[in-house]
Amino acid sequence: xxxxxxxxxxxxxxxxxxxxxxxxxxxxxxxxxxxxxxxxxxxxxxxxxxxxxxxxxxxxxxxxxxxxxxxxxxxxxxxxxxxxxxxxxxxxxxxxxxxxxxxxxxxxxxxxxxxxxxxxxxxxxxxxxxxxxxxxxxxxxxx
Amino acid sequence: xxxxxxxxxxxxxxxxxxxxxxxxxxxxxxxxxxxxxxxxxxxxxxxxxxxxxxxxxxxxxxxxxxxxxxxxxxxxxxxxxxxxxxxxxxxxxxxxxxxxxxxxxxxxxxxxxxxxxxxxxxxxxxxxxxxx
Numbered sequence: 001x002x003x004x005x006x007x008x009x010x011x012x013x014x015x016x017x018x019x020x021x022x023x024x025x026x027x028x029x030x031x032x033x034x035x036x037x038x039x040x041x042x043x044x045x046x047x048x049x050x051x052x053x054x055x056x057x058x059x060x061x062x063x064x065x066x067x068x069x070x071x072x073x074x075x076x077x078x079x080x081x082x083x084x085x086x087x088x089x090x091x092x093x094x095x096x097x098x099x100x101x102x103x104x105x106x107x108x109x110x111x112x113x114x115x116x117x118x119x120x121x122x123x124x125x126x127x128x129x130x131x132x133x134x135x136x137x138x139x140x141x142x143x
Numbered sequence: 144x145x146x147x148x149x150x151x152x153x154x155x156x157x158x159x160x161x162x163x164x165x166x167x168x169x170x171x172x173x174x175x176x177x178x179x180x181x182x183x184x185x186x187x188x189x190x191x192x193x194x195x196x197x198x199x200x201x202x203x204x205x206x207x208x209x210x211x212x213x214x215x216x217x218x219x220x221x222x223x224x225x226x227x228x229x230x231x232x233x234x235x236x237x238x239x240x241x242x243x244x245x246x247x248x249x250x251x252x253x254x255x256x257x258x259x260x261x262x263x264x265x266x267x268x269x270x271x272x273x274x275x
Binding site for chain 1: 165173200204216218220221224
C-alpha cells in the first residue's frame, strides 16, 4: 500500500535541539574508541578537533515528525545507513545546533516484500553559524 | 598526493580484531548505550544473535581508514549503507578503491566497504576526499 505523505511535510523543520558546550574529554574518548592516536584527535589543547563522525553522536529530541503516517512505526525502523557532508570540525567549547527535517520518503520492493525508507536530515551548525555537518539518516520500515 | 593517485588504486587495507570492549567503549563515548551494543543477553532479547556493532561505529572505522590514507580533514562526504550485522570478537577489514578523479576540485571519489573474515561486505559506501 503506497504511503500517503503530505508533500508539505517534506523539508519542514520538526525539531530544533542545541547541545553543548562540547568538552575535550568527550572528543578524546570518542576518537580513542575508534582506535585513533593522532594528536589532533586525542591530545588536549588548542589543536584538538573532533573526529569527523563525532557529529553522529547528536540527534534531535524528536525522532520523526508528529504527523507522519501511522503506518510508519517509529519503534520498528532499522538504521539502513547515513550520508554525511562534512563542514568545519567540532572543537572544544562549541555548541551544536541541530535542525531536523523530513527529507525524503520512498518505497522499494525486494524479495522480502515492500519496504519504506524514511530519510531524516540533521543540519548541524556551531555557535558561529558555520556548517558542521549535514547528516541524512536513512531508516527502513517493512511495508 | 593528488597527482600520484590513479583511478583503480586501492587504499591500504586496515585489519582490526573488533573486541567487545572496544564496541562498549564506543557505545559509551557515542552515547549509544543500548543493550544491543553492550551485552549479548540484552541483544538476544531483541532477537539478535548477540552484541552488534553500531552502524555509526562502522562509519567511524571507515573514516579512520580513509584519513589514514588521505590525511586528517581530507574527507568531504561519506555515504554508507548498513547491509549486515557487524559482530564483535571477530576480525574486520576496512577497504577502499579510487573510482574517479576530479582534476578541477582536486578530489577523488572512493568506493569503501567494511568486510568480515569471509569477505562479506557488511557496510558499503562512497566517499569524496580532497587531496593536496
